[in-house]
Amino acid sequence: MCPAAGAPSTWATFPLPTAGDIAAWLGLTYGELLWFSCHYPVSDPAHPTHHYTYEWRRKKSGGKRLLE
Numbered sequence: 651m652c653p654a655a656g657a658p659s660t661w662a663t664f665p666l667p668t669a670g671d672i673a674a675w676l677g678l679t680y681g682e683l684l685w686f687s688c689h690y691p692v693s694d695p696a697h698p699t700h701h702y703t704y705e706w707r708r709k710k711s712g713g714k715r716l717l718e
Contacts, residue, residue, distance in 0.1 A: 654661055666672045673683040705717045 666675055670680050673680045707715050709715050
């Protein structure tokens with residue numbers, strides 16, 4: 651990837667007004683988009699929302715680092 655040339659207003663873009671349009675553009679189903687973005691209701695046991703893991707680690711220099 652590299653930066654696009656010119657001002658953002660000059661970029662060739664097209665509208666993606668709905669989440670369904672974004673999913674289609676990405677080649678995903680709407681459900682897959684919700685899963686990747688963690689937007690299923692927490693109370694829905696059929697679709698776990700915590701499929702990404704997070705862990706804090708101490709750095710040798712004394713600070714902390716968040717691994718996702």
